[in-house]
Amino acid sequence: MANIKPFRAVKPTRDKVSLVASRSYQSYTQAEREGRLNYNPFSFLHIVNPGYKYAKEISGEARYQLVKNRYLEFKEDDVFKQDKKPSFYIYKIVDRDHQTFNGIVAAASVEDYQNDVIKKHEDTIASREIVFKDYLKTVGFNAEPVLLTYPDNNAISNVITEIQKERAEFEFTTTYRDTHYLWQIDNEAHIKIISEAFASMNTLYIADGHHRSSSSHLLCEDLKAENKNHNGDETYNYFMSFLIPESELQIHEFNRLVKDLNGLTKEEFLIKLDTTYRIENRGIMPYKPSKPHHFSMYLDGEFYSLYLRKTSYKFGTSLDELDAQLLYQTILKPILEIEDLRHDKRIDYLSGKKDIVNLKSKIDSGEFKVGFGMIPATIEQMKRIADDGLKMPPKSTYIEPKLRSGVTIYEF
Incomplete structure (x- = not known):
């Protein structure tokens, strides 16, 4: 009550x-x-x-x-x-x-x-x-x-x-x-x-x-x-x-911007991503994902689509289903070694209200190396996570x- x-x-x-x-x-x-x-x-x-x-x-x-x-x-x-x-x-x-x-x-x-x-x-x-x-x-x-x-x-x-x-x-x-x-x-x-x-x-x-x-x-x-x-x-x-x-x-979503590839070359980074994601090069035209567990990525002047390999990630809790958590668990933490999403200076966030071209321009300027786009969380996801006593990663939602x-x- x-x-x-x-x-x-x-x-x-x-x-x-x-x-x-x-x-x-x-x-x-x-x-x-x-x-x-x-x-x-x-x-x-x-x-x-x-x-x-x-x-x-x-x-x-x-x-x-x-x-x-x-x-x-x-x-x-x-x-x-x-x-x-x-x-x-x-x-x-x-x-x-x-x-x-x-x-x-x-x-x-x-x-x-x-x-x-x-x-x-x-x-x-x-x-x-x-x-x-x-x-x-x-x-x-x-x-x-x-x-x-x-x-x-x-x-x-x-x-x-x-x-x-x-x-x-x-x-x-x-x-x-x-x-x-x-x-x-x-x-x-x-x-x-x-x-x-x-x-x-x-x-x-x-x-x-x-x-x-x-x-x-x-x-x-x-x-x-x-x-x-x-x-x-x-x-x-x-x-x-x-x-x-x-x-x-x-x-709305918050897209992720990262300043470097953690010492990896572009090719080495893509090979590591290939373990968990099916990768398609989308060229220079802006690309946004349309489904849960799919991401867009902008790297070295080109857009990519990342499709989660269903056998590579287990969904155990309501938090695991959240794309912001999925990106953290599969890319940001294990590959780019970004542990602290609040304080690590290598990562920044861009409201999904802004066009994907804004993400592109920040990377093209040299300020960041790679950017990731996702679809927004839903009100149902937010409620399930709260009901389960779990906590979203920072900057999971722009309300x-x-x-x-x-x-x-x-x-x-």
Whole structure:
């Protein structure tokens, strides 16, 4: 039974939301960041990069405190205002390809995360969890929801459809040509329907935001230990989430780029691949795989197709069926000797949203030696791996939608 609660969001005013909303800090180029910071005084980037006004890189606790200061300034200047009633929020995105995403912004339970009602499919890095936990503890808010997915539900869908007949509180289009909408749900009858619908679900799945949810769990443990009057209702017992039905979740692949052939010549490398894969040279025309357990490879100006020899690999678990794991077990680890997919500097990842020509250009430039393409994982694979308590390799999925920071903020 999933415990999903309404909360009192802090939001930009309607006239400033398009100026406040920002992508994740890392997704901007330096030139893009500087442009927004120089010419848009309302950008949420001013909060997450508070040292910019001092022309100084600031890190650690000093940065966290300045983030809090900038955030409080936005509240004091009435750029942000907090809703008076606990609410759910319908968030809709229509992207430039006319794909539509509809979901509910709400508070999800840390206890559900602990008890595996909210299931995970990725490993987290302890040091990153602690850093983000300390950040949250100082700033006192979270502006990026964890993306959770749930089985399609008629009751929730009907409420969303009904509410969306009204004018959205927010409607703005980004320079990416994505249009974002937000509706507030503070009607008790609608809140009850949504809460009860989620309470009928045995499991939710993290689609994106494993470190954010884990850090929220650590934060809850810290604050619970410090609060002699802890009763379980405090806001730190929950974390902001965006809940989207499984049918609207989009999963893209991450293609792999490797800087060298581990000392092998091209011919030696192909001979080693031949043990596990049937190899066909596809020439100079871009090639993408179309089936599970088949890969494309770009090497030395040519594309290849790699077809797994069925007798050469045994599928023992749900994780073994995942193409990202298969590539690691059959090529990256045994042939190229890449053990640590998170930290090895020889490997990099390219979102499958980008054309295969992007992979080709990175190799043609000499930055990388070989690239591998695959098809996306499915929602069913992700759920099976989570249900089995297994963990995908890093960068196994590129998940959409991507929400903007600063549209709804959760305080604790």
